[in-house]
Amino acid sequence: MxxxxxxxxxxxxxxxxxxxxxxxxxxxxxxAAWARGKRIALRPHAKTHKSGEIAxxxxxxxxxxxxxxxxxxxxxxxAEGIEDILITSPVVxxxxxxxxxxxxxxxxxxxxxxxxxxxxxxLAAAVGDGRIDVLVDLDTGSHRTGVxxxxxxxxxxxxxxxxxxxxxxxxxxxxGSLQHVPRFDDRQSALAERAAYLRxxxxxxxxxxxxxxxxxxxGTGSFAIDAELGLLNELQAGSYIFMDRQYQxxxxxxxxxxxxxxxxxxxxxxNTPGRVTIDAGLKAMATDxxxxxxxxxxxxxxxxxxxxxxxxxxxxxEGGADPRLDDLVTLLPPHCDPTVNLYDQYAICRDDLVIDTxxxxxxxxxx
Amino acid sequence: MxxxxxxxxxxxxxxxxxxxxxxxxxxxxxxAAWARGKRIALRPHAKTHKSGEIAxxxxxxxxxxxxxxxxxxxxxxxAEGIEDILITSPVVxxxxxxxxxxxxxxxxxxxxxxxxxxxxxxLAAAVGDGRIDVLVDLDTGSHRTGVxxxxxxxxxxxxxxxxxxxxxxxxxxxxGSLQHVPRFDDRQSALAERAAYLRxxxxxxxxxxxxxxxxxxxGTGSFAIDAELGLLNELQAGSYIFMDRQYQxxxxxxxxxxxxxxxxxxxxxxNTPGRVTIDAGLKAMATDxxxxxxxxxxxxxxxxxxxxxxxxxxxxxEGGADPRLDDLVTLLPPHCDPTVNLYDQYAICRDDLVIDTxxxxxxxxxx
Numbered sequence: 240m241x242x243x244x245x246x247x248x249x250x251x252x253x254x255x256x257x258x259x260x261x262x263x264x265x266x267x268x269x270x271a272a273w274a275r276g277k278r279i280a281l282r283p284h285a286k287t288h289k290s291g292e293i294a295x296x297x298x299x300x301x302x303x304x305x306x307x308x309x310x311x312x313x314x315x316x317x318a319e320g321i322e323d324i325l326i327t328s329p330v331v332x333x334x335x336x337x338x339x340x341x342x343x344x345x346x347x348x349x350x351x352x353x354x355x356x357x358x359x360x361x362l363a364a365a366v367g368d369g370r371i372d373v374l375v376d377l378d379t380g381s382h383r384t385g386v387x388x389x390x391x392x393x394x395x396x397x398x399x400x401x402x403x404x405x406x407x408x409x410x411x412x413x414x415g416s417l418q419h420v421p422r423f424d425d426r427q428s429a430l431a432e433r434a435a436y437l438r439x440x441x442x443x444x445x446x447x448x449x450x451x452x453x454x455x456x457x458g459t460g461s462f463a464i465d466a467e468l469g470l471l472n473e474l475q476a477g478s479y480i481f482m483d484r485q486y487q488x489x490x491x492x493x494x495x496x497x498x499x500x501x502x503x504x505x506x507x508x509x510n511t512p513g514r515v516t517i518d519a520g521l522k523a524m525a526t527d528x529x530x531x532x533x534x535x536x537x538x539x540x541x542x543x544x545x546x547x548x549x550x551x552x553x554x555x556x557e558g559g560a561d562p563r564l565d566d567l568v569t570l571l572p573p574h575c576d577p578t579v580n581l582y583d584q585y586a587i588c589r590d591d592l593v594i595d596t597x598x599x600x601x602x603x604x605x606x
Numbered sequence: 607m608x609x610x611x612x613x614x615x616x617x618x619x620x621x622x623x624x625x626x627x628x629x630x631x632x633x634x635x636x637x638a639a640w641a642r643g644k645r646i647a648l649r650p651h652a653k654t655h656k657s658g659e660i661a662x663x664x665x666x667x668x669x670x671x672x673x674x675x676x677x678x679x680x681x682x683x684x685a686e687g688i689e690d691i692l693i694t695s696p697v698v699x700x701x702x703x704x705x706x707x708x709x710x711x712x713x714x715x716x717x718x719x720x721x722x723x724x725x726x727x728x729l730a731a732a733v734g735d736g737r738i739d740v741l742v743d744l745d746t747g748s749h750r751t752g753v754x755x756x757x758x759x760x761x762x763x764x765x766x767x768x769x770x771x772x773x774x775x776x777x778x779x780x781x782g783s784l785q786h787v788p789r790f791d792d793r794q795s796a797l798a799e800r801a802a803y804l805r806x807x808x809x810x811x812x813x814x815x816x817x818x819x820x821x822x823x824x825g826t827g828s829f830a831i832d833a834e835l836g837l838l839n840e841l842q843a844g845s846y847i848f849m850d851r852q853y854q855x856x857x858x859x860x861x862x863x864x865x866x867x868x869x870x871x872x873x874x875x876x877n878t879p880g881r882v883t884i885d886a887g888l889k890a891m892a893t894d895x896x897x898x899x900x901x902x903x904x905x906x907x908x909x910x911x912x913x914x915x916x917x918x919x920x921x922x923x924e925g926g927a928d929p930r931l932d933d934l935v936t937l938l939p940p941h942c943d944p945t946v947n948l949y950d951q952y953a954i955c956r957d958d959l960v961i962d963t964x965x966x967x968x969x970x971x972x973x
Contacts (some may be wrong), residue, residue: 245615251973252678252702267741280883309885330621331872334619335619338619354877356873364612382878383738383883383913384874385877423671505698505699507696507698510722511754516750516751518676518972518973522970523972526894527888527893527912545894546748547750547782549653549676549695550750565700576915577888580889586651597703603935603950603969605885
C-alpha cells in the first residue's frame with residue numbers, strides 16, 4: 240500500500256487486516272471501566288495485538304502495563320516505549336536470559352514468571368544488581384508451564400525471596416484451556432474448581448511468610464468469573480479488544496465486547512455456480528480455529544473452505560446469491576492472535592475510510 | 607539475533623527456522639538435473655521459500671525463472687533482482703492490476719494467468735503498450751481458479767490473442783489437490799484421468815489456431831508422473847527444495863528429495879513426567895498440516911501437541927526418556943510454505959554451525 244490515509248477502504252490491497260476503530264475504542268474503554276469498578280489491575284495481553292500503539296492506548300485507558308508471551312515480543316514493545324511489561328512464559332535458555340537482563344535495564348519495570356529452581360538461579364546470576372520482579376507460575380491443570388503442587392510453589396517462592404537479585408511478586412494462574420468452554424455456566428464451575436486449588440496454594444504461601452502480593456491471570460473468556468471468585472488482583476485478558484469467532488461463540492459474561500477485527504478479501508475467480516474463490520488462504524488467517532465467517536459482501540450463511548496457501552472458497556448456501564468477480568468480502572477470522580501475526584500492519588478504519596495504519600511491531604517475535 | 611555468522615547453531619534464539627544447506631543444495635541440483643534430462647523447463651514456485659537468494663540459486667542451477675502466487679510476492683522478489691516471473695493466480699482488482707502493469711515495466715519478463723474475459727480486458731487496458739504475457743488458467747477439478755470447459759479456454763485464448771497488449775503463451779494446469787494423494791499409484795491414475803481432460807483442451811486450442819506454446823503446472827507430488835504423461839513442458843514444483851512432513855509421507859516417485867527445513871526449539875518447562883513444553887506453538891509452525899515430528903533432541907516417537915500461540919508439548923512415548931529443561935529439540939514442520947511465512951529469516955546451517963542468514967523477503971506479501 241503506497242497510499243497515505245485517509246483513503247477509501249475499497250482501495251486496500253487484499254487480504255487486509257482491518258480494525259474497526261470505534262468498536263475497538265469502545266472495547267478498550269469498557270474493559271478498563273470494568274476493571275476499575277472491580278478494583279482489579281488490568282494488564283492486557285499484548286500477544287493478541289503485538290502493537291505499541293494499541294498497548295499505549297490500553298495504558299492510557301487505565302491499564303497498569305502489558306503482558307508479553309515471549310521475550311522478543313517484550314523487546315519489540317519496549318522499543319516502542321512501553322515501560323511496564325510482564326513476560327508470561329518462563330525465559331529459560333542462556334542467551335535469552337542475558338537478553339532479558341539487558342531489557343531489564345532499559346525499561347522501568349519488567350517482571351517474568353518462573354517454574355523451575357534452575358531458572359531462578361540463572362535469572363539471578365544474569366540480572367545481578369539490576370533486580371527483576373519474579374512470579375511463580377502455577378500449573379492450572381493443562382501442564383503447559385508452572386509448578387504442579389503447593390509445596391513446589393512454596394519452595395520456588397522461597398528460592399526467589401532468598402535472592403537479592405530477584406523481587407518476589409506473587410503468582411501467575413492462567414487457565415488457558417478454560418477460556419473457550421462454550422457455556423458460561425460450565426466455564427464458571429470449572430473455574431470454581433480451579434480457584435479452590437489456587438486458594439490452597441495462596442494459603443500455603445502465606446503460611447510460609449511469602450504471601451502473593453500479585454495474583455495475575457484470567458482471560459477474555461473468564462474475567463468476570465475470575466472477579467466473582469475474588470482471587471485474581473491482576474487481569475491478563477487480551478482478545479477483548481478485537482473478539483474473534485471463537486470468543487464470539489462463547490456465551491457472554493457480564494460484558495459483551497464488539498467484533499473489531501476483520502479481513503477484507505476479494506473474489507478473484509467466479510467460474511463455478513455456487514462457489515467463488517477469494518484471495519485469502521492459509522497465509523491470511525489462522526487455521527487452528529476452524530473456518531472464518533462472512534461479515535459482509537457475501538451471503539452470511541456461506542461456508543468458508545481453505546484452498547491452499549493463498550486462496551479460500553466461499554460456498555453459497557441453497558437459495559443464496561453468489562458474489563461476483565472482484566467483489567469485496569469481509570470475514571471474521573476464527574482466532575485473532577495467530578491471524579494478526581500474519582500481517583505487517585493494521586488498516587485502521589472508521590466507516591468505509593482507512594484513517595491510519597499501525598504496524599504489527601512484534602509480529603513474528605516468538606524467539 | 608545480534609550475532610554475525612558463523613556461530614554455533616546452539617546459540618540461535620528459538621524457535622528458529624533452519625535450512626540444512628548441503629541437503630538444500632542437493633535438492634536444488636537434483637531437480638534441475640532431472641528437468642534438464644526430461645527437457646522440461648523448470649520454473650520453481652517461490653511461494654515455498656519467498657526468498658530472492660533461493661530464487662537466484664534455483665535460476666543459477668538452470669531454472670528458467672520462478673512462479674509467484676501473488677502480486678506482492680512477485681514485487682518483493684523483483685526488488686531482489688529476479689527478472690522472469692509467472693504469477694500463478696489471477697490478478698483481478700483494479701489497483702493490483704495497475705501495480706502489475708508497473709511491475710511489468712520493471713522486470714524483463716512477467717507473465718500472469720487469467721480465467722475471466724473481464725480480467726483480460728482490464729489487464730490489456732492497464733498494460734497498454736507494455737505488453738504482458740498471459741496464460742489461460744484451467745480448472746483441474748478443484749474449482750479454485752481456472753476456466754471450466756474447453757470452449758471457455760478457447761474463447762479466453764481468442765480474447766487474449768486478439769489484444770495487442772497481451773501475449774498469448776498457453777495454459778496453466780495445476781492439480782493442487784492431487785499433490786498429496788498418499789500412494790504413488792493412486793496419484794498416477796488420478797493424474798492420468800486429468801491429463802486426458804487437458805489433452806482435450808490442448809486439441810481444442812490447436813484446432814482454433816491457438817496452440818499452447820507453454821503448458822505449465824505440476825508440483826513436488828506429481829512432477830515425475832506429469833513428465834511420464836508428456837503434457838507439461840514447464841514444471842512449477844516448489845516444495846522439493848525443503849520437503850515437509852506431508853510430502854515425506856507421500857510414496858516417492860523417481861527422485862527422493864531430502865528433508866532440508868526444520869525448526870529448532872527449546873524445552874522451557876519440564877515439571878510433569880512424560881511431557882515437556884517447548885517454545886514453538888501456533889506462531890512457529892503451520893497448523894493446517896497436522897503435527898510436527900521430532901528430528902532430534904527428544905524421542906523420535908514423541909507426540910507433538912499445540913499448546914497455544916507460543917508453546918507446544920512433546921509427549922514421550924511409553925518407555926522413552928523425557929528431554930530436560932533447556933534441551934534443544936529439532937522438529938520437522940508439517941507443511942513448509944505457511945511455516946516459512948511465519949519467520950523473517952532462515953538460519954542457514956552446515957552441520958552445527960550457522961553460516962549465513964537469508965531474509966524471507968516476500969513473507970506476508972499475500973496482497
